[in-house]
Amino acid sequence: MDRGLGKTDRMDNWWKSPLAMAIYLGIAIAYATWRGFMEADFWIFSDYGNSACGAASGVITECQTLAIESEGSHVLSPLFSPLILPGDTGLGSWVPESLWWMSPAMFILIIPAGFRGTCYYYRKAYYRSFMANPAACAVSTPFGDYNGERKLFLFQNLHRYFMYLAVAYLFVLSYDVLLATQFHADGKDDSFGVSVGTLVLLLNVIMLGGYTLGCHSFRHAIGGIRNRFRNGGGAVAEACWKSCSGLNKNHGKWAVVSLFWVMFSDFYIYACTEGWWTDIVLFGGL
Numbered sequence: 001m002d003r004g005l006g007k008t009d010r011m012d013n014w015w016k017s018p019l020a021m022a023i024y025l026g027i028a029i030a031y032a033t034w035r036g037f038m039e040a041d042f043w044i045f046s047d048y049g050n051s052a053c054g055a056a057s058g059v060i061t062e063c064q065t066l067a068i069e070s071e072g073s074h075v076l077s078p079l080f081s082p083l084i085l086p087g088d089t090g091l092g093s094w095v096p097e098s099l100w101w102m103s104p105a106m107f108i109l110i111i112p113a114g115f116r117g118t119c120y121y122y123r124k125a126y127y128r129s130f131m132a133n134p135a136a137c138a139v140s141t142p143f144g145d146y147n148g149e150r151k152l153f154l155f156q157n158l159h160r161y162f163m164y165l166a167v168a169y170l171f172v173l174s175y176d177v178l179l180a181t182q183f184h185a186d187g188k189d190d191s192f193g194v195s196v197g198t199l200v201l202l203l204n205v206i207m208l209g210g211y212t213l214g215c216h217s218f219r220h221a222i223g224g225i226r227n228r229f230r231n232g233g234g235a236v237a238e239a240c241w242k243s244c245s246g247l248n249k250n251h252g253k254w255a256v257v258s259l260f261w262v263m264f265s266d267f268y269i270y271a272c273t274e275g276w277w278t279d280i281v282l283f284g285g286l
Contacts, residue, residue, distance in 0.1 A: 007140040014136040022129035036105040065273045072183040072286045075197035077266045079105045115166040118159035160217040177201045183285045193284030204265045211254035214247025
């Protein structure tokens with residue numbers, strides 16, 4: 001087989017898979033970047049961002065694009081959760097004024113981006129799609145022989161630590177689902193309700209849970225490190241490990257579908273705040 005980009009003796013359409021993945025990941029990266037910079041002036045102006053329409057201090061109004069507030073619920077985009085408000089208290093107090101030009105999403109996306117960027121499945125996906133190293137089995141690479149993940153790629157070894165943060169992040173997003181069921185209005189008691197946005201956030205947690213809890217590192221942490229399951233909670237650990245192994249069989253599918261749903265969840269909230277769609281309350285509410 002000749003050496004060089006795309007050189008191969010294969011006769012099938014091997015290039016379709018890496019090309020499709022390159023387009024898919026490219027769209028996801030471009031969308032997340034666009035949405036992040038959309039609220040890059042979130043802290044600079046007193047009304048919290050270019051779409052906040054004169055919010056009072058510390059209050060998110062129905063005109064911003066981070067969360068749906070128009071129906072009395074609080075449906076927060078996963079790209080901006082947990083919401084970092086500027087001020088002397090809370091998470092915003094950790095951010096120096098020199099970084100106030102950044103969007104809240106830029107701080108938050110470090111965790112999911114780090115987790116997915118170092119994920120074993122995504123490493124295969126973007127090595128093939130963006131670096132052609134190799135583009136597919138039995139296809140030559142333009143960079144010579146594979147020498148392992150060295151130098152800058154040693155960063156990939158941080159995957160297990162991003163995994164711990166990603167698991168914790170699931171609890172944050174689950175709390176957002178709970179908040180989305182609490183409808184509120186001035187002078188009234190909070191009431192329970194479910195809107196389409198609530199279900200969108202719930203599905204987001206389920207899909208991210210399927211991806212995160214099927215992670216190779218998570219599977220190793222809860223059972224793969226053991227030689228056998230005996231005593232000391234062994235039965236519970238074995239059940240968890242088998243469940244994780246079941247998710248791990250379709251880890252690539254969970255990775256692709258969960259990424260799509262994160263972007264769709266944010267777009268749904270963005271479309272509702274822009275007035276293109278309406279977050280329909282299915283039952284309960286105010």
